[in-house]
Amino acid sequence: MKILLRLLRYAAPYRLRLSWAIAAMLVYAAASALLAAQIKRIFDIVLPHQQQVGQVAAAVVGLYLLKGIGAYFSDYLMTDVGQRVVRDLRDRLHSHMVGQSAAFFARRTTGQLLSRLTNDVGQVQHVVSETVGDLLQEGLGVFGYAALLFYYDARLAIVCVTAAPIIVYPLAKLGRRLRKTSRRSQEALEHLTHVAGEAYTGHRIVKAFGAEAREDAKFRKASDELYRTNMRVTRIVSVLPPIMEMLGAFAIAGALYYGAHSIAAGRLTSGEFAAFVAALLFMYGPIKKLSRVNASLQQAIAAAERIFEVLDRHTEVRERPGAAVLQPFHESVEFREVLFAYDDQARPILKGVSFTVARGQVVALVGRSGAGKTTMMNLVPRFFDVTGGGILIDGVDVRDVTLTSLRAQIGIVTQETILFDDTVSSNIAYGRPDASRAEIEAAARAAHAHEFIATLSRGYNTMIGERGQRLSGGQRQRLAIARALLKNSPILILDEATSSLDTESELLVQEALANLMKDRTSFVIAHRLSTVRKADSIIVMDRGRIVDIGRHDELLARGGLYTRLHDLQLVSSRRGPSQVASFAEGVDLRLRRTDRS
Numbered sequence: 001m002k003i004l005l006r007l008l009r010y011a012a013p014y015r016l017r018l019s020w021a022i023a024a025m026l027v028y029a030a031a032s033a034l035l036a037a038q039i040k041r042i043f044d045i046v047l048p049h050q051q052q053v054g055q056v057a058a059a060v061v062g063l064y065l066l067k068g069i070g071a072y073f074s075d076y077l078m079t080d081v082g083q084r085v086v087r088d089l090r091d092r093l094h095s096h097m098v099g100q101s102a103a104f105f106a107r108r109t110t111g112q113l114l115s116r117l118t119n120d121v122g123q124v125q126h127v128v129s130e131t132v133g134d135l136l137q138e139g140l141g142v143f144g145y146a147a148l149l150f151y152y153d154a155r156l157a158i159v160c161v162t163a164a165p166i167i168v169y170p171l172a173k174l175g176r177r178l179r180k181t182s183r184r185s186q187e188a189l190e191h192l193t194h195v196a197g198e199a200y201t202g203h204r205i206v207k208a209f210g211a212e213a214r215e216d217a218k219f220r221k222a223s224d225e226l227y228r229t230n231m232r233v234t235r236i237v238s239v240l241p242p243i244m245e246m247l248g249a250f251a252i253a254g255a256l257y258y259g260a261h262s263i264a265a266g267r268l269t270s271g272e273f274a275a276f277v278a279a280l281l282f283m284y285g286p287i288k289k290l291s292r293v294n295a296s297l298q299q300a301i302a303a304a305e306r307i308f309e310v311l312d313r314h315t316e317v318r319e320r321p322g323a324a325v326l327q328p329f330h331e332s333v334e335f336r337e338v339l340f341a342y343d344d345q346a347r348p349i350l351k352g353v354s355f356t357v358a359r360g361q362v363v364a365l366v367g368r369s370g371a372g373k374t375t376m377m378n379l380v381p382r383f384f385d386v387t388g389g390g391i392l393i394d395g396v397d398v399r400d401v402t403l404t405s406l407r408a409q410i411g412i413v414t415q416e417t418i419l420f421d422d423t424v425s426s427n428i429a430y431g432r433p434d435a436s437r438a439e440i441e442a443a444a445r446a447a448h449a450h451e452f453i454a455t456l457s458r459g460y461n462t463m464i465g466e467r468g469q470r471l472s473g474g475q476r477q478r479l480a481i482a483r484a485l486l487k488n489s490p491i492l493i494l495d496e497a498t499s500s501l502d503t504e505s506e507l508l509v510q511e512a513l514a515n516l517m518k519d520r521t522s523f524v525i526a527h528r529l530s531t532v533r534k535a536d537s538i539i540v541m542d543r544g545r546i547v548d549i550g551r552h553d554e555l556l557a558r559g560g561l562y563t564r565l566h567d568l569q570l571v572s573s574r575r576g577p578s579q580v581a582s583f584a585e586g587v588d589l590r591l592r593r594t595d596r597s
Contacts, residue, residue: 003304004297007124010085021077025137028070031063033144036279038063044271074137082129090121093307101317102383103343111194116310119189120303127300135293138286145283152276153268156258178236178295182302185233188226195222237295255280316343317382319402326401329409329490331394333357333380333521339388340375348387349375351544357537362522364532366562367541373525376541377493380523381410411489415496417476419468424453425460427468427479431487439486447482449475481513492522529566538562
């Protein structure tokens with residue numbers, strides 16, 4: 001009930017429309033009850049005496065017209081309120097999810113999140129747009145018919161509704177069971193969405209490894225599980241109408257038995273009894289519909305629980321109350337005894353990392369895979385928050401400033417190029433939607449992307465497809481670099497920014513990046529040490545710690561980990577595969593010995 005009440009709070013801004021809808025329902029219920037009352041006049045006056053024929057006929061037509069008007073406006077207004085409520089809920093859910101930290105997305109699949117946004121909200125949409133309207137409309141109708149029954153004969157009405165309380169307990173028990181089964185059904189649909197989404201986004205790998213049949217089998221298994229779960233839901237829902245029919249049968253049987261004696265005793269006229277039975281029969285439709293309303297409500301509550309589970313989860317990265325706006329960067333970025341561990345891992349990823357980077361410096365981060373380089377850079381724009389220590393920009397802890405002002409001063413080009421299914425122009429201007437066409441083109445030229453953009457069918461207005469699939473890897477990377485160039489942030493994070501480029505493109509982009517990094521503070525994560533030779537400072541990391549800092553020549557002279565990594569890459573560029581493998585084994589053995597010492 002709490003979930004349902006919480007869901008209905010979203011209707012509060014639309015209470016005026018809701019009030020008009022309820023007024024229309026009252027008109028519908030009153031017209032329905034009055035139609036049943038006309039049967040008494042037909043049996044007692046029209047048929048025996050041939051009187052008031054025109055009046056009764058006009059009344060019947062007028063009441064049906066009134067009932068139709070009430071039904072139309074109640075349905076329309078309730079659907080309108082329901083659609084508005086669901087729109088607000090979906091918008092809030094999407095806004096909430098987009099605002100979550102990177103850890104939130106790391107723990108969930110895209111299929112899970114999309115299932116919340118589409119399937120679960122769809123279940124809620126059905127109940128808010130239709131089921132709640134049916135509950136109110138048919139409930140008022142039943143109330144009107146019941147009032148008519150008690151008006152004609154209270155004792156007979158009591159006889160007819162005696163069996164009603166008997167059905168309450170099984171209905172409640174079935175409702176709880178239905179809610180649990182519906183939740184499993186939604187989870188099965190979520191898994192199905194995830195399986196299909198993975199196959200579609202990874203279609204090239206699926207085809208390259210000939211795994212179509214395997215993916216098809218995974219989908220069929222998920223689909224079969226969804227089918228079986230849905231059939232369990234159907235079995236529960238299908239039990240309700242027969243139960244209600246049996247209840248109606250007992251009520252009518254009791255009415256006939258008692259009514260016959262009442263007519264014989266002169267307590268009821270034939271018209272009153274006919275109107276009574278008609279009202280009882282008319283009640284059957286709404287009551288049967290209300291039994292299905294309960295089933296729909298339970299399914300919607302299960303979906304709403306899953307939605308509110310997400311809405312109740314607050315991001316790990318929050319703005320502190322009274323967070324200040326970060327002033328334009330002008331001095332330094334400092335890592336001060338930074339510790340970091342994911343919440344599901346006991347061992348920290350970063351351990352006591354400390355260094356300072358002055359404005360305008362280019363700092364390279366190198367080390368073996370898993371050393372913590374990318375994790376460290378994810379802490380600067382607060383994709384994650386430090387577990388201990390702090391990161392300071394111009395002496396101000398990044399946790400004390402607004403996220404918008406912090407991230408506005410940081411440009412990022414990642415190893416995994418993320419583009420959107422939009423035009424070339426929109427992708428470049430993603431960080432600055434108000435940029436002029438001339439600025440967009442200038443950024444593209446600086447990233448050496450203008451040349452290939454000019455060859456596209458519609459130039460800068462060409463749609464590039466989901467994740468930029470219509471472009472080559474090098475073209476996508478250059479668009480990402482152009483996007484960072486246009487944002488023109490004073491702090492840059494380049495995570496293998498040239499990894500997807502061929503030799504010729506890499507030389508061009510390296511030149512563009514050199515111009516971009518001039519007078520800016522740049523963090524460059526690189527595996528190829530040849531790309532960091534000119535860095536002002538190179539930070540060598542291993543297992544979450546800084547093991548050395550210096551320039552290229554200084555680090556080579558010291559003969560530490562940097563020298564060994566440099567030698568390994570030098571050999572790999574000069575020798576064949578078998579020689580590289582043998583050399584790598586020797587280097588790896590020396591690294592393990594050093595680690596133990």
